[in-house]
Amino acid sequence: MSAEALRLVDAGLEAALLPPEKLTVAEYAAQHRWLANEGGGYVGRWQHAIVPYLVAPMEALTAHAHDTVAVVGPGQSAKTSIAENWFLHTVGADPADLLWYMQTDAVVNAYVKDRIEPMIATHEAELANRLGLRAIDDSLHFKRFRGAKVQWLSANKSNLISKSAPRIVLDEIDAYLGSLGDVKALADIRRQAFGSSSKLLALSHPDRAAGPKPADWKAGIMAIYADSDRRRWYWPCPHCNGWSSPCPGAARVMVLDYPADAPLEEIEQAARLICPCCGSSIEDGARREMNAAGVWVGDGQEIAEDGRISGELVRRKIAGFWIVGVMSPFAFGGLGGLARARVKAEREFAAGGEESTVREVVVKQWGIPYTPSKQLGSVAAETLAERAEETLRLGQVPEAVRFLTAAIDVQKTYFDVLVRGWGRDGESWVIDAYQVAAAADLGGDRPLDPAARAEDWDLLIARVLTRRWPLATDRSLGMALRAVGFDSGGAPGVTVQAYAAWRRWKLAGLVRGYGKIDGRDVWSVLPLKGHNNPNAPLLQVTYPDTVRKNSRVRPDGTVPLGLFNSSAFKDALAGQLQRALPGARFVHFPRALAAAEPGEAQVWFEQLCAERRRADGRWEKTQANARNEALDLMVMSHALAFGQGLERVRWDNPPPWAAPHATNTLVAPLPAGTAAAMAGPGAAPVVPAAPVAPVGAVIAAGAAAVRSIASRLA
Secondary structure (H helix, E strand, O other): OOHHHHHHHHHHHHHHHOOOOOOOHHHHHHHHOEEEOOOOOOEEEOOOOOOHHHHHHHHHOOOOOOOEEEEEOOOOOOOHHHHHHHHHHHHHOOOOOEEEEEOOHHHHHHHHHHHHHHHHHHOOOOOHHHEOOOHHHEOOOEEEEOOEEEEEEEOOHHHHHHOOOOEEEEEOHHHOOHHHOOHHHHHHHHHHHHHHHOEEEEEEOOOOOOOOOHHHOOOHHHHHHHOOOOEEEEEEOOOOOOEEEOOOOOOOEOEEEOOOOOOHHHHHHHOEEEOOOOOOEEOHHHHHHHHHHOEEEOOOOEEOOOOOEEOOOOOOOEEEEEOOHHHOOOOOOHHHHHHHHHHHHHHHHHOOOOHHHHHHHHHHHHOOOOOOOOOOOOOOHHHHHHHOEOOOOOOOEOOOOOEEEEEEEEOOOOEEEEEEEEOHHHOEEEEEEEEEOEOHHHOOOOEOOOOOOHHHHHHHHHHHHOOEEEEOOOOOEEEEOOEEEEEOOOOOOHHHHHHHHHHHHHHOOOOOEEEEEOOEEEEOEEEEEEEOOOOOOOEEEEOOOOOOOOOOOOOOOOOOEEEEEHHHHHHHHHHHHOOOOOOOOOEEOEHHHOOOOOOOOOHHHHHHOOEEEOOOOOEEEOOOOOOOHHHHHHHHHHHHHHHOOHHHOOOOOOOHHHOOOOOOOOEEEOOOOHHHHOOOOOOOOOOEOOOOOOOHHHHHHHHHHHHHHHHHHO
16 A cells, blocks of 8 residues: 555544544634525625624533523524524534424424525535435434434424423524413423533524513513523724623613604614714714624623723523624614614504504514503693692601602703602602702802803702701701712703813712612712613713723713613603502602692692603603703602612612611701701792701811812813
8 A cells, every 4th residue: 555545544544533623603603604695695604703793602502601592682683593503513513413493383394495405505514415315314394414313393382392302492482372381491301311411592582571671571582581691792982982782781871863753764864873982973884893893791790981891700501692683784774774663663653553563673673672652641730739748848858768869950040959858669759849049159149150150060069969958757867968960961061060060079079989780880979961762771871071082091080971761760750650659659749849729830740740751752842832840850860869779779678878767877967056947838849949058167168178179170
């Protein structure tokens, strides 16, 4: 035998005897997957660069740390390619039996004919040459390969309880019959005999979830995702390089924005992503580059605005990934198509059409759970005024109140202030409502000018920030504010003055950072900005004034901005106002807020009821000239309480600042004479509050110090 022949024999024996190279599903797809779209589209070798968000889910399928991979996503996001590449890897590199469940027999038949059989023919070495030669080895629902049997089955009770395999795909699980119950639990039974070598892949758009919050994820793919390590996709803004996520519930959420009231063609052209870090508009064409740089961030991890990831991913058996429509390069019409489809469906529903059409667009194109339209009842201003309580005194803190938030609305010549108290299970009380409207403390009675005068903002130190409100049960004691928020928008110049005031107060020690909740920074004083887009997150805290492209570190003095979903908080308030009996989420009003005589105009309550909810989830004024300051203040006060962790408080074991008055760290003695000064009948709303300084000379010195700092900064 010649030397060349011996070399060939040795090479053949080596290839036959050595174990196959261990590749992940993602690596195998990059080397062996070929896409041949006869109907049009991309033809060629698989490229991770087109859908980089699929790499981590594919790698998780061969990771020993997980026995389940859950992928939430819309249609046309390539999520089914994860299962196809797993099938290719299973047959070609790591043989094992595989069960692949789909909604119905009709869906199975069409899918195998249209996708699987052409895929087998295209991959001759990996699939076709490994397929059995007998007739029984190659049917529509069953194919026997060398070392692996693969079955495509409809998800019915019989198929789910009579088959077993170490690998299972639950494809579009939310479209299965509801009568099947917990399909994952049934599938887990079918693979339990295979122990740690088993793996389950669940894919679906989120039809079965009742809303965007984890409390709404009781069934389907979102229930599986809820039990996972909950990874979300983060990508960098092309303008400021600040990192955020298009996925709901992230620490910083990049939302799709568009003019909801414009013609559909204009909506389609104007749709843009909005960076929460710098506020820039991002056009459709930037998404490819953003995706290429994207990363998955899960529970236990945090990603800073500069892209640095800290913390360790929590160890859970389920690896969970959430794909949304704006991530997909295959979304029909891109960003504009997504916006147009949603607005068109919402308008048809508002005109008497089916709500199911809106649901289909939100779930299957946007890839987010749909929140059913709330039929919010209308509570009249007169009804709320009649419900105001004689026993409550404006300016005093009832015994059930555990902490206070103050919201400040910046007007042209004054500040509107509302103080709201919070108790067990979100029950709340309006504690005070007043204006800071004249600069008497500055040596005159001129109107304020918040857009131009820094010293006018510093009046808020004594009149809001450092003030204490006496307890109704013991007026020698007073409760301080847990959080203060003010509208940072308005007339030209207001935003600049608002940010400058925050910096001065921070330097003077009047602003505290409390840590983080759900990845958000928590502050004692927070500039606020409402977002009327119902797709926006409830609240996110960003730093838009200092983020710059390629910056790695935020400088000291950076001003936070609380971006809150005003539509969602107005929904919440509407529900609270409809509660007729005290208890969880009920709102109490002091009688002093109402008109003195029944039948007179209830000005404050009319402001509270000045808007109505539209079918698309946005709110609008009932009349163009209606005043809505009370509504805005109530919404801001709730956003502040939410940011402090209102919904996370364990009332049987609360934090010290939400404890009963006897041990509450916000409660302290008032200076002598303060209680007597505040023991009157209570100031009427929209009347300037007396400039009471509950800590006397200390506050005056603090205000003077701040003015001194301001002059030096100027």
